[in-house]
Amino acid sequence: MSGQTPTITPTATKPGPGPVAPRMLTGDRPTGRLHLGHYVGSLANRVRLHKRYESFFIVADLHMLTTKNSGQDIATVYHNTAEMVLDSLAVGLDPAHSVFFLQSAVPEVAEINLLLSSLVTVPRLERIPSLKEMARDAGKQEMPFALLGYPVLQAADILAVKATAVPVGHDNAPHVEVAREVARRFNRRYRPVFPVPALIHGDVPSLPGTDGQAKMSKSLGNAIYLADPPEEVRRKVMRMYTDPARTGPGVPGTVEGNPVFAYHAAFNDRPAEVADLAERYRAGKVGDVEVKQKLAAAINRFLAPVQERRAAFEADERLVAELIVTGTARTRREVQRTVADMRDAMGLAAAFTEFQRQARRAPAAAAPAAPAAM
Ligand code: ATP
Ligand code: MG
Numbered sequence: 312m313s314g315q316t317p318t319i320t321p322t323a324t325k326p327g328p329g330p331v332a333p334r335m336l337t338g339d340r341p342t343g344r345l346h347l348g349h350y351v352g353s354l355a356n357r358v359r360l361h362k363r364y365e366s367f368f369i370v371a372d373l374h375m376l377t378t379k380n381s382g383q384d385i386a387t388v389y390h391n392t393a394e395m396v397l398d399s400l401a402v403g404l405d406p407a408h409s410v411f412f413l414q415s416a417v418p419e420v421a422e423i424n425l426l427l428s429s430l431v432t433v434p435r436l437e438r439i440p441s442l443k444e445m446a447r448d449a450g451k452q453e454m455p456f457a458l459l460g461y462p463v464l465q466a467a468d469i470l471a472v473k474a475t476a477v478p479v480g481h482d483n484a485p486h487v488e489v490a491r492e493v494a495r496r497f498n499r500r501y502r503p504v505f506p507v508p509a510l511i512h513g514d515v516p517s518l519p520g521t522d523g524q525a526k527m528s529k530s531l532g533n534a535i536y537l538a539d540p541p542e543e544v545r546r547k548v549m550r551m552y553t554d555p556a557r558t559g560p561g562v563p564g565t566v567e568g569n570p571v572f573a574y575h576a577a578f579n580d581r582p583a584e585v586a587d588l589a590e591r592y593r594a595g596k597v598g599d600v601e602v603k604q605k606l607a608a609a610i611n612r613f614l615a616p617v618q619e620r621r622a623a624f625e626a627d628e629r630l631v632a633e634l635i636v637t638g639t640a641r642t643r644r645e646v647q648r649t650v651a652d653m654r655d656a657m658g659l660a661a662a663f664t665e666f667q668r669q670a671r672r673a674p675a676a677a678a679p680a681a682p683a684a685m
Contacts, residue, residue: 336474338369348527352480378449401621466490523552560598579609
């Protein structure tokens, strides 16, 4: 990328139920760099779709506060945001077609969150399993109020830009369902303001961690990052969890549910090689070492062009700052319009407007003076 200021797709919003061009909103919490799980769950779809939509990418730092809210955690937002934007560009998002914004710099999102929160019940949120998992992973004994409200805040992000599509991973789908319900409820109760956003699923429901846990996650320390150098990838892959029942290379192994093969299926661009390895694995005719060496090579083939693009974007020192500053200003204008639409639809603005009108009126004829005290 040269030093020029990126052009951002022009705004196409009119007041009313929805934007003229279809909009996409998705994003991540700035808790670390992006990994292979993000890629299959959401990034691949972002790249595939972003030019067909007006595309908003949120850096959800207010969402981060639901599990990480110390001063030290918050101090990592700047660095993590820059890394995440670079990772996003590296996998193929075109900066000219991507609006990146920092959630906390659009305070109207918090107002939308509040207005939407009266449309959701606590039992509805308590039924969402991913929130309990997040609380547990974050080592919380009790459910934080903000974490219970995570999907409502996410609904606020999505509806704030009147998004029509939300590409997210499997674990996030129940949150988007809340956003859809809230949009319908708002439209019915007041008047149609929001499109009901469609959920766009990733190719792989949930990429397991290198430790065999169901989900690769930044917080669990079981991730292969998009920016990991080849040697690091090799090291992580060679230590990966495989079929625990397989005690040696001559023992037939299970391919289904085996993380090493889940990664082969997702990232190896040589299907014949994968089929051959799977067959020999089932027959007990291949060692874990060979399966893993071929996986490391495949992941590194996948990551090489990603890392090359990353280096090119990284060389442009001001790029990320410009994208975040321009994108946040652009998003804030959209969100302010949405808040005005919501207040208007709810009739919430009416009372104060009436008081303002009254206050501006010329004072009536002076009231009769009170009788002087004796
Ligand atoms: P944290 O540990 O901070 O929760 P995370 O690594 O779990 O981070 P999120 O920020 O929760 O990642 O997720 C961002 C997006 O990537 C979401 O749409 C989520 O569904 C998707 N995603 C994350 N991890 C995976 C995975 N292992 N497989 C598929 N999709 C994933
Ligand atoms: Mg997560």
